[in-house]
Amino acid sequence: MSSVILLDYGAGNVQSVFNAFRALDCQVKVSRDPLDIESASHVVLPGVGAFEHCARALSRRGFLGPLQREVLEKGKPFLGICVGLQILARFGMEFGRHEGLGWIEGVTERLDSSLSNLRLPHMGWNEVEIRTSEPLFRGIDAGTAFYFVHSYHLLAEEQAAISSTCDYGQMVTASIQKDNLFGVQFHPEKSQSAGIRLLRNFIEVN
Amino acid sequence: MLKVRVIPVLLLRNGIVVQSKGFRRYQALGNPLAMVRRLNVWTADELIYLDISPTAEYDVGRDDLRDRNRHSLTEIIQDISEVCFMPLTFGGRIRSIDGIRQRLAAGADKVTINTMAGEHPEFITEAARIFGSQCLVVSIDVKINERGLYEVMIGRGRVPTGKDPAAWAMAVEKHGAGEILLNSIDRDGSGKGYDLELIKKVCDCVNIPVIASGGVGHWEHLFEGIEQGGASAVAAANIFNYTEQSVYHAKNYLYERGANVREPTLIDDYLRDSSSVADPLLAVSRNPLNSRVKQPPEKTGVKS
Numbered sequence: 001m002s003s004v005i006l007l008d009y010g011a012g013n014v015q016s017v018f019n020a021f022r023a024l025d026c027q028v029k030v031s032r033d034p035l036d037i038e039s040a041s042h043v044v045l046p047g048v049g050a051f052e053h054c055a056r057a058l059s060r061r062g063f064l065g066p067l068q069r070e071v072l073e074k075g076k077p078f079l080g081i082c083v084g085l086q087i088l089a090r091f092g093m094e095f096g097r098h099e100g101l102g103w104i105e106g107v108t109e110r111l112d113s114s115l116s117n118l119r120l121p122h123m124g125w126n127e128v129e130i131r132t133s134e135p136l137f138r139g140i141d142a143g144t145a146f147y148f149v150h151s152y153h154l155l156a157e158e159q160a161a162i163s164s165t166c167d168y169g170q171m172v173t174a175s176i177q178k179d180n181l182f183g184v185q186f187h188p189e190k191s192q193s194a195g196i197r198l199l200r201n202f203i204e205v206n
Numbered sequence: 207m208l209k210v211r212v213i214p215v216l217l218l219r220n221g222i223v224v225q226s227k228g229f230r231r232y233q234a235l236g237n238p239l240a241m242v243r244r245l246n247v248w249t250a251d252e253l254i255y256l257d258i259s260p261t262a263e264y265d266v267g268r269d270d271l272r273d274r275n276r277h278s279l280t281e282i283i284q285d286i287s288e289v290c291f292m293p294l295t296f297g298g299r300i301r302s303i304d305g306i307r308q309r310l311a312a313g314a315d316k317v318t319i320n321t322m323a324g325e326h327p328e329f330i331t332e333a334a335r336i337f338g339s340q341c342l343v344v345s346i347d348v349k350i351n352e353r354g355l356y357e358v359m360i361g362r363g364r365v366p367t368g369k370d371p372a373a374w375a376m377a378v379e380k381h382g383a384g385e386i387l388l389n390s391i392d393r394d395g396s397g398k399g400y401d402l403e404l405i406k407k408v409c410d411c412v413n414i415p416v417i418a419s420g421g422v423g424h425w426e427h428l429f430e431g432i433e434q435g436g437a438s439a440v441a442a443a444n445i446f447n448y449t450e451q452s453v454y455h456a457k458n459y460l461y462e463r464g465a466n467v468r469e470p471t472l473i474d475d476y477l478r479d480s481s482s483v484a485d486p487l488l489a490v491s492r493n494p495l496n497s498r499v500k501q502p503p504e505k506t507g508v509k510s
Contacts (some may be wrong), residue, residue: 015313017287035448049338119413121340121384124438125209125251125468145209145468147293149340167207190315192249 002203003027005040009047009057017046017081019191020189020196024049026203031139042077045084046189051092051108051152054083055100064101072103074178077205082150085176086181088164104176104183106156113151115169121151128174128186132163136182138201144194146174170196176192180205209468210432211251211439212457214446216241218257218298221282225444227395230363235447235498241450242286249471250453253290254318254387254417254441255283257298258362280312287313295343297387306333310341318387320345324360324367324374327381334382343417344383346371347399348404349391356404371404372411379412386412387441390420395444397423405435417441425459432465 004021006014008030013121021028029036037043047054058064071078080088089100092108100108113120125145130137148166153173156162163177175184180201188195216238223241224232235241240335242253256281283296293398296309297318306317323330334342346373351357358369369375375386388408390401396420405418415438418431422442431440446452457470 013310013313013315015311016287016315019313020291023291048340119415119438122208123340123385123415124211126207127209143469148208149293152241189291190293196291204214 001027003039003043004029004042004044004203005036007037007043007045007058008032009045009054009061009063013048014046016187017044020199021203023196024111024200024203032061034062034066037063037070037076040076042079042205043067043071043142044202045078045080047081047083048149049083051083051086051094051100051200052096052098054087055092055098055146058087058101064187070192071180074191075206077180078182079199079202080128080181080183081189082187086150086152086154086187088176088183089156092152094152096151102160102177103181104154104156105158106161107152108152108154110152110173111150111168112170118169121149122148122168122172125191126138126166126168126172126186127175128164128166130164132177136163136177136198136201139197140194146188146191146194148172148174148186150185154183169187207466210249210437210466211417212428212453212460212467213252213254213441214250214453215254215256215419215438215441215443216447217443218255218259218282220259223333223447224258224291225395225447227496232258238282239285239289242290242448249457249468250292251468252293252295252439253286254295254297255286257296257316259299272354280308282314283309284355285312297343297345297440303333303336306337306341310337311413316341316385317342318345320347321360321365321383323378323383324358324369327377330378330381330383334384339382339384339414341389342383343385344378345387345389346374346378346408347391348401356407357483359391372407375408375412375416377413383414385417385438387417387419388437393421396421397444399423399427400431400440402430405431405437409436409438415439419443426463428456429460429463429465432460432467 003180014030070076086108087100088104089106089108090102092100126141127145161178162178164174166172166174188198223235223238281391293315295316296314300319301322303387309317347359347363348356349359356371358367358374393401400418400421417439418437419441422445428440441502460467
């Protein structure tokens, strides 16, 4: 039986993500205590907000050590949502240059807003082009739309790590996947059943 | 590409969903939770709840119903967000930063402010700074005044501001709003279609998304709002309230017409075979048409 820890680092609403896992009848705990990472089977980093705030909060609240041990070394499945994905980059360029976790080679950069008719943030439902369907997109059709709200995205250098993209006048990284690391730019907890299905696929990993 | 959103708007008056006409006449429709369940299953893109209660009393009033009788707005929002796995915007009667915080904490993804923004534009900036622009929708209600000009109204359509909607929209954007919900008071409840000239005027002068609202009586009106108005999202209240599967029919119509909307699905397939789903709502019936279609009333042959 999977048990999910939802890391609460003070960036907005984790309630929706919590509700989504509850709908899956999954054991889920919202926690500010880094030690709870040890007892969980799956780690989820949610959040809407600025890159730098996330990075600073993770460090200040003592999450970095346990994350390194439990996720990178012990291989616990990890899912970052929205800024939780962006933070995996080596650097982020929001409000200046800031260091991320560096778990994925790449930089989190602002979407190109110079293209005509395109407003930022990229907000709404957009169809996702799936490159790697297993395990996160299992049972999810090609071209399914998910709900996005963001102005930055992770430009991964490791092309193989990009598991899905979407088109917003430019190629946008919609999700990444590398071993036990998963990240989604969209909000599965706001993407109705496709999102719920994705979360279910995540908790079934390992 | 990014899709145009189709958004049902539900008006809450003291805990009951109501229908309005011209912002003045109200008719009760039902329990907010029951309505959101219908709309979630039938894949609306987003949901907007507007609290138009004149007082702070929230009482669904029926203890015999499956849903607990909820007495506070916070509780109503919490209940809705537990079953609502799509973006949820909550608005109406928001007068403070704390009011925004409470609604977001209860489960709303975005809030919409109107009168407060009109009276104190700096409130928009403060809210955007604290919660982020993406959480902040500013509602702009517009009426055509005696001089035949568009005028922004506040106080639930009762108080004229002397502001031109396009100019106000630009100001609102500058202050940090993430989105605009544009309502035509004259068209509200009329079923005559959106005020396309108004929508286009506002869409053309801002870079943030504009949600069109007020006047939809036919799916074609939604299409016009997209193609002629240039709206990023098309909202409607009344038209979605009566028919079963109405959002599905609307999207199907738009999709067939070639509008840039999400491909419509009647039910969400992905959870169909999920045995691990707790809420029976999500484990949707395998044959929705059998369970959802209203049967016509039987003729009893009795003379009235």
